[in-house]
Amino acid sequence: MKTLAANQQRDTKRPAKMNHDFLLKIELRSHPRLLCVLRGAMEPLMEVLGFSEEESRSIIRAIDEAVSNIMRHSYRGRFDRPIEVSCRSLRRRSNGKGGQGVEFLLFDRGPAVDPTKLPGRPLDELRCGGLGLHFIRGSVDRVEYKRTANTNRLRLVKYARSSKQRSNP
Secondary structure, eight states, X not given: OHHHHHHHHHHHHSOOOXXXXXXXXXXXXXXXXXXXXXXXXXXHHHHHTTOOHHXXXXXXXXXXXXXXXXXXXXXXXXXXOEEEEEEEEEEEEETTEEEEEEEEEEEEOSSOOOGGGOOOOOTTSOSSSOOHHHHHHHHOSEEEEEEETTEEEEEEEEEOOOHHHXXXX
């Protein structure tokens, strides 16, 4: 109890910084039935961060696909393995202009991932499955894989389009 009280006291004294603190951190088990819980948490968060409905759907689809891939490929369908999803707000500064963004970090403890062996299947190939990587890459601005010790980290970054970009498809 002392540790919890000390952490609560420290947290109330720390100023909230939207661009550095995690907005959401979820640890779930690798059971596909939990994907709806994750999607349900993401939708209002994307709205709070100012993403359009279209951008929100795209980002949520990318997170859903990434977590599904961890469940299916990294954990090979085991339902009891840990997956952590963290989200934080970002500000992009390029040429003196800022932009709202979001960063997702997904962690799993499956085998190491070799990103060069994840090309995705050709889009003109007609068959079920294999489009998840295309959805992920098409939905976010950055996809980065990193392995540290026994943990895989997938970093997904998406910046909101400006209102000018939204009005000109």
